[in-house]
Amino acid sequence: MSDTTPSSSQGGDPRPEAEVPTPPRGVRAPGPVEPWHGPVPPVHGPVGGAGPAGPQPPGQPAGLGQPDPYGRPAADGVTPRAPAPPAPPPPQPHEVWQRPPAAPTPPRRVRWSTVLQVVALVLGLVGTAWVSTDYLRTQWPLAWPRDPVPVSADGTATLAGVTVSLVEARDLGDSPSLPGTDWQPPAGFHAWRVVLATSSTNEDLVSCDVALVDDRDRYFYANTFVDSFVEGYEWSFTCGAADPGSDVPPEQALLVLVPADAEIRSVRIWNTFLNPDVIELPV
Amino acid sequence: MRRRLVVALLAVGAVLLGVVVNVVDARLLPYGPTGATGEVGEDIGAFPYRVHVSDVRVAETILEPRLFEPGDPVASDGVWVVVTLSYATEDRLRVPSSGRIVLRAEDGREFPVSARSGLTTWLAGPDTWVRGDLAFEVAPDAVEHLTLVFDPGLQIYGPMPMPYARIPLDLADVEVLDAAELAQPVELAVGER
Numbered sequence: 001m002s003d004t005t006p007s008s009s010q011g012g013d014p015r016p017e018a019e020v021p022t023p024p025r026g027v028r029a030p031g032p033v034e035p036w037h038g039p040v041p042p043v044h045g046p047v048g049g050a051g052p053a054g055p056q057p058p059g060q061p062a063g064l065g066q067p068d069p070y071g072r073p074a075a076d077g078v079t080p081r082a083p084a085p086p087a088p089p090p091p092q093p094h095e096v097w098q099r100p101p102a103a104p105t106p107p108r109r110v111r112w113s114t115v116l117q118v119v120a121l122v123l124g125l126v127g128t129a130w131v132s133t134d135y136l137r138t139q140w141p142l143a144w145p146r147d148p149v150p151v152s153a154d155g156t157a158t159l160a161g162v163t164v165s166l167v168e169a170r171d172l173g174d175s176p177s178l179p180g181t182d183w184q185p186p187a188g189f190h191a192w193r194v195v196l197a198t199s200s201t202n203e204d205l206v207s208c209d210v211a212l213v214d215d216r217d218r219y220f221y222a223n224t225f226v227d228s229f230v231e232g233y234e235w236s237f238t239c240g241a242a243d244p245g246s247d248v249p250p251e252q253a254l255l256v257l258v259p260a261d262a263e264i265r266s267v268r269i270w271n272t273f274l275n276p277d278v279i280e281l282p283v
Numbered sequence: 284m285r286r287r288l289v290v291a292l293l294a295v296g297a298v299l300l301g302v303v304v305n306v307v308d309a310r311l312l313p314y315g316p317t318g319a320t321g322e323v324g325e326d327i328g329a330f331p332y333r334v335h336v337s338d339v340r341v342a343e344t345i346l347e348p349r350l351f352e353p354g355d356p357v358a359s360d361g362v363w364v365v366v367t368l369s370y371a372t373e374d375r376l377r378v379p380s381s382g383r384i385v386l387r388a389e390d391g392r393e394f395p396v397s398a399r400s401g402l403t404t405w406l407a408g409p410d411t412w413v414r415g416d417l418a419f420e421v422a423p424d425a426v427e428h429l430t431l432v433f434d435p436g437l438q439i440y441g442p443m444p445m446p447y448a449r450i451p452l453d454l455a456d457v458e459v460l461d462a463a464e465l466a467q468p469v470e471l472a473v474g475e476r
Contacts (some may be wrong), residue, residue, distance in 0.1 A: 087297060188473025189411075218409035219375035225470050239353070259410050259473065 005170060006142040015255050029176045036163060130187040141229070145270035145278030157279045161202035164269055167251055170194035172261065183227035185257055192256040193233075199250070208239035208271045210254055212283075223253040231256055239271065303344045316434075317444045322451070326476070327433075329448035332407070333372045334433045335476040337414070338367035339452050341426060344424045344464035345418050347401040356462055364394075364454070365429055365463045369414035369476050371407050383434040384417060387451055388425035393432075395419070405468040413475060415468035432450070436441045 047189040087164045151157045156165040185191050192212060210222040228235045242248050244245055258264065271280040321327030323336045342363045347354030357363075364386060369377070381404045385393040396403060400418035409414045421429065434447040 158389075186470050186472040211328060217374065220411075221376045224406065225408060225413075226374060257411065257470075258406075 008181075016243075030049045067144045096145060129236065142275045145268070145275050147276045148278050148280035151281060159277050159279050160205070160274050161199045161209070161241075162198065162269075162279070164239070164281065165197045165277050166192060166195075166267055166273065166283070167197050169263075169264070170266060171258075171283045178227070178230045178233075178255075180231035181229065183230070185226075188260055190258050190260050191226065192220075192258050192264070194254045194256055195251050196254070196267070196269070197239075197251045198236065199237060200239055202239070203241045205240035205271055205273065206238065207236045208269050210237045210256075211268050212256050212258055212262075212264045213266045213268050214258075214264050216262075218262065219268070221258050221261065222256045225257045226255045235271070239269065285446065287476060289353075297434055305421075307330060308395075313444050315445060316464045317446045318449050319446055320449045320451070321461045323341050323453070325391045326471040327450060327476070329374075329433050329435050329446050330444075332370050332379060332433070332435050332448075333373065333376065334368060334448045334450070335412070336368045336431060336450050336452075337364060337476055339454060339457070340365045341454060341457050342460040342464045344462045345400060346462055346464040348467050351469070354401070354465070357401075359397075360428065361420050361422045362426060362459065363397075363400075364419045364421045364426065365465065366417050366419070366452070367414065367466070368417065368431075368433075369412045369471060370433075371412040372409050376406060376408050379404050380435070380436045383432075383436040386421060386429045386430050388422070391429035392422070392425055393423045394425070394429075400465060402465055402467075410473075412471040413468050414466075414471055414476065416465045418463075418465060429454060436453075443460075 124205045135217070149157050149159045154165070156163055170193045172178075172193055174187075174190050176191045178191070186210075194210065194212065212222075213218040213219055222237065223235055232253055233255050234248075237252055237254060239245075264283050266283055267281045269281075270277075292302075319327055320328065323339065325335070327334050342365065343366060344356040344358045345363045346356055355415060366386075381396045384404065385395050387393050396417050397420045399420070402416060404417070405413055405415050429449040429452045431452060432447060435445075437445060454456070
């Protein structure tokens with residue numbers, strides 16, 4: 001390798017990568033860059049590494065013989081002059097220019113400002129996400145019932161002191177004979193009779209919602225779009241602890257309006273105060 | 284030189300990222316308010332509802348709905364526009380907010396469901412259509428070009444579509460009645476609107 005390395009890339013330049021020498025005029029650039037097989041300059045040492053003269057002789061203070069980067073006079077009052085870089089040899093007609101070896105990089109320092117910026121960025125993102133997801137973390141899990149409680153082998157399920165079992169879920173057809181009313185389902189609908197056996201110790205609840213759920217996850221609510229005063233049927237489903245004088249029967253019958261094409265799969269019983277837990281009894 | 288290369292690469296990366304985001308965004312479902320325009324006499328989806336407008340009347344007064352006797356007439360400084368519509372849901376029992384059902388004029392004015400009509404929105408179930416009347420008090424100069432906007436007002440948190448229905452009402456040549464009687468909501472048979 002020739003010593004065409006400029007002095008600016010060897011010492012004193014804090015941005016050695018800012019200037020990459022170009023081949024002199026008349027010298028063609030090489031193809032692929034060959035790896036540097038020359039002597040590796042020492043990494044530790046005076047600023048800028050060893051100059052063309054090589055490492056400092058022993059006993060000589062560091063930096064002696066090199067120009068002060070701030071232009072301060074030397075101890076003897078004479079400003080040292082930088083040694084003139086060796087003049088590059090004149091290009092030969094067939095000489096191939098070689099990329100000079102990379103200057104030794106100074107040891108990396110921990111940039112605490114960068115670390116602080118990264119930490120602040122992460123904290124800002126986490127904080128913003130925490131605030132913006134407040135609804136999802138607090139309200140959304142309670143927005144609707146979706147976690148069915150286990151059903152025992154005898155078909156009963158207990159939630160918050162309310163024990164329910166399905167006694168009957170029967171399709172009454174499109175023209176049921178209901179006592180005490182002449183109400184009939186609209187064309188294309190059927191009436192369903194749902195009977196639930198209930199015992200409750202929960203004094204905070206009064207009534208619960210009941211719906212038949214089909215294979216398309218459609219909810220058909222009990223006591224909606226039907227006659228509310230059919231003999232033998234309740235107009236709401238009582239799931240709270242019964243008062244001593246209450247006339248709520250242990251088995252409550254409910255009427256549900258369901259499209260004729262619905263494939264009923266289960267009965268769901270829930271209350272907003274019990275979300276997200278729900279009782280789901282298979283039909 | 285290396286820094287310039289890094290800056291150039293970052294710029295190229297930013298452009299490529301924008302292109303990729305646009306391509307992905309175009310392939311995703313639209314999110315935010317998404318209007319579906321329909322016509323009187325056809326079903327229009329506005330998830331989780333489906334809406335059907337079957338009749339529109341314009342009158343000087345309306346008669347409040349009563350069960351066993353004619354209701355009292357209610358006049359207006361403008362005109363009454365009575366929309367007969369039915370809707371059903373796709374999943375469960377719901378009732379739309381009456382404040383989100385408006386008649387929008389051509390110039391952007393919106394006329395909500397009148398609180399003086401004695402009627403408001405009603406319950407509907409999955410594939411259980413219920414038909415009723417909604418009465419709007421409208422400025423006379425806005426009657427010709429009205430659009431019914433049915434916005435379910437579904438609160439969705441996240442990049443999800445929030446569809447609403449727009450149904451233009453052609454009232455240019457409609458006869459202005461002296462009085463229009465309002466009807467109570469009624470459950471409909473399958474296929475009926």
